[in-house]
Amino acid sequence: MKVILIDSGTTNSRLRLYDKTTSEVLDTEKIRIGVKDTAISGSNNNLKAQLKQGLERLLAKHQLTPSDIEYIAASGMITSNLGIYEIPHIPSPAGLEEFAQFSKVTQLEEFLSIPCVFIPGMKNTIDSMDPRDLVACINEFDVMRGEEVESFGLLKQFDVNGKGMIVLPGSHTKFVAVGERKDLLYCLSTLGGETLSALQKETILSDSLGSSLIKSIDQKMLECGFEAAKQYGLTRSFYHIRLLDLFSDLDANQRANYFAGSVIYSDLQALSQSEEGMGEIEWMIVGGSDPLRKAFSHLLSYMNKKWDVMEATDQQVEDSLVFGASEILANCKDLFLKNASKGSVCDENSQL
Ligand SMILES: Nc1ncnc2c1ncn2[C@@H]1O[C@H](COP(=O)(O)OP(=O)(O)OP(=O)(O)O)[C@@H](O)[C@H]1O
Numbered sequence: 441m442k443v444i445l446i447d448s449g450t451t452n453s454r455l456r457l458y459d460k461t462t463s464e465v466l467d468t469e470k471i472r473i474g475v476k477d478t479a480i481s482g483s484n485n486n487l488k489a490q491l492k493q494g495l496e497r498l499l500a501k502h503q504l505t506p507s508d509i510e511y512i513a514a515s516g517m518i519t520s521n522l523g524i525y526e527i528p529h530i531p532s533p534a535g536l537e538e539f540a541q542f543s544k545v546t547q548l549e550e551f552l553s554i555p556c557v558f559i560p561g562m563k564n565t566i567d568s569m570d571p572r573d574l575v576a577c578i579n580e581f582d583v584m585r586g587e588e589v590e591s592f593g594l595l596k597q598f599d600v601n602g603k604g605m606i607v608l609p610g611s612h613t614k615f616v617a618v619g620e621r622k623d624l625l626y627c628l629s630t631l632g633g634e635t636l637s638a639l640q641k642e643t644i645l646s647d648s649l650g651s652s653l654i655k656s657i658d659q660k661m662l663e664c665g666f667e668a669a670k671q672y673g674l675t676r677s678f679y680h681i682r683l684l685d686l687f688s689d690l691d692a693n694q695r696a697n698y699f700a701g702s703v704i705y706s707d708l709q710a711l712s713q714s715e716e717g718m719g720e721i722e723w724m725i726v727g728g729s730d731p732l733r734k735a736f737s738h739l740l741s742y743m744n745k746k747w748d749v750m751e752a753t754d755q756q757v758e759d760s761l762v763f764g765a766s767e768i769l770a771n772c773k774d775l776f777l778k779n780a781s782k783g784s785v786c787d788e789n790s791q792l
């Protein structure tokens with residue numbers, strides 16, 4: 441039997457056709473659409489239409505009909521107010537059981553009426569706050585949708601013990617704190633990826649940065665950008681990129697590395713403020729998309745030589761979505777039983 445996994449983020453969506461019998465991803469459809477489109481246009485119509493078309497393409501390519509798909513499992517920003525089916529975040533700390541317990545099953549026309557399990561995101565639980573002055577404690581708040589699946593999928597592939605941190609660069613950089621029992625303690629997000637992309641597209645830096653930003657990692661330039669942001673501040677370090685274009689013989693790739701280094705400095709500064717609350721970090725796993733994955737891995741080690749930084753491979757990142765969804769769905773038995781009237785979604789012992 442086949443299932444489809446949908447991971448729909450801020451900028452991109454990925455639809456994976458998965459064969460439960462062979463535990464194989466048969467095909468992946470990447471669509472350049474995410475909830476950023478809803479945020480900018482004010483409507484989710486385009487997101488709905490493109491996901492539906494992607495689903496139809498995937499089925500047609502493999503000569504399948506909707507009835508050949510046992511169910512869809514969807515995670516990410518698709519469950520947000522900007523997505524397709526909103527479900528509330530669950531509060532931290534949360535483990536596999538909590539994510540499973542609050543997953544929702546429904547059938548939507550845009551998903552060809554295939555039963556769909558929507559996996560919730562997580563929000564930080566705030567220990568103490570003054571409701572009259574939320575601004576003063578806003579830094580304690582945070583949310584994620586999608587990265588919980590990736591985190592559980594990475595945890596399945598790395599043999600780690602004790603408390604640690606999962607670092608997931610993407611449109612938003614996400615730091616996910618993990619407890620000794622492998623539950624997710626809290627998260628911390630920045631607008632890192634979207635900052636790189638918006639400045640490259642919408643400012644004078646377009647002239648000094650290639651449209652594809654980093655083509656290959658230049659560790660020295662990452663470190664220079666990192667140090668520049670630390671010493672002169674983020675916006676001045678951004679202006680350096682124009683100055684480097686005008687006055688140095690660095691190429692566009694070197695300037696792009698400098699640029700990413702300065703944004704990553706700012707992300708890691710946010711992390712170092714939060715890290716105190718978590719006590720000793722015993723390990724770090726860096727996932728997310730490349731080349732930011734490599735850039736973060738390098739700068740995390742550069743910033744603190746004591747950190748045990750493990751960089752996931754492309755395959756581990758790819759597998760993390762399947763493993764993560766599988767781990768959560770394996771805990772979803774009650775949910776499936778409750779929805780049995782809508783058709784069996786999952787048999788008793790199956791993974792995914
Ligand atoms: N070659 C590159 N050099 C530097 N930064 C890059 C490069 N490619 C992508 N990025 C940055 O990484 C971020 C995430 O990239 P990508 O397009 O892979 O998103 P994603 O992880 O699929 O996003 P999401 O899941 O949040 O929708 C982008 O916001 C972009 O700014």
Ligand SMILES: O=C(O)C(=O)C[C@@H](O)[C@H](O)CO
Pocket residue numbers: 449450517520521561583584585586587610612614629
């Ligand atoms: O949960 C939300 O509403 C978010 O905005 C979280 C967002 O940062 C995603 O985690 C990005 O993948």
